[in-house]
Amino acid sequence: FFLLSGGGNDLLGDSFKLFLDDYTPGIPGQEPERFLKDNFEGFMETIGVYYQSIFKRAKKYHDDFGLQVLVHGYDFIIPYEKSKRGGWVGKYMEKKKIEDQLDKQALINYILKRFHTVLSSLVDSFSYVHFVPTQGTLPVDRNYWADEIHPTDEGFRLVAQKFSKKIQALSTPPIP
Numbered sequence: 720f721f722l723l724s725g726g727g728n729d730l731l732g733d734s735f736k737l738f739l740d741d742y743t744p745g746i747p748g749q750e751p752e753r754f755l756k757d758n759f760e761g762f763m764e765t766i767g768v769y770y771q772s773i774f775k776r777a778k779k780y781h782d783d784f785g786l787q788v789l790v791h792g793y794d795f796i797i798p799y800e801k802s803k804r805g806g807w808v809g810k811y812m813e814k815k816k817i818e819d820q821l822d823k824q825a826l827i828n829y830i831l832k833r834f835h836t837v838l839s840s841l842v843d844s845f846s847y848v849h850f851v852p853t854q855g856t857l858p859v860d861r862n863y864w865a866d867e868i869h870p871t872d873e874g875f876r877l878v879a880q881k882f883s884k885k886i887q888a889l890s891t892p893p894i895p
């Protein structure tokens with residue numbers, strides 16, 4: 720099994736500011752795409768191309784050894800209300816005057832749902848690639864997050880259980 724976990728830092732790290740647009744008035748928590756530049760969809764397509772490239776490279780190992788590739792999206796992180804602790808995404812949103820917590824959360828959820836859709840649709844073209852749905856795994860509770868984008872040990876345990884279940888289902892014979 721090859722567990723591929725990538726794109727989180729690309730989506731929510733320094734690159735986040737590249738597709739984040741200035742604040743546009745609206746109903747808090749509604750139409751979060753209003754905060755994204757036109758280059759966001761191109762960015763998502765590029766991530767999809769990178770993943771496809773990795774999947775294609777893994778084919779040799781699938782053919783030779785029966786390798787199975789597991790990928791996942793990301794759970795719905797909770798952006799900091801204020802970036803006083805540094806953070807990953809809150810500071811970029813605040814620089815663009817996106818300060819309402821409902822807007823911040825809606826924007827992050829929109830981006831992560833879009834990432835989830837891109838990845839889950841790619842795996843259909845590869846019989847040896849499997850999507851592990853992890854969105855909604857962690858409770859909406861800061862106690863499960865070490866920072867804005869990384870779960871605590873308990874949060875990672877919950878995500879790991881999803882991977883373990885998928886590995887179990889794909890194993891022949893099942894792993895005891």
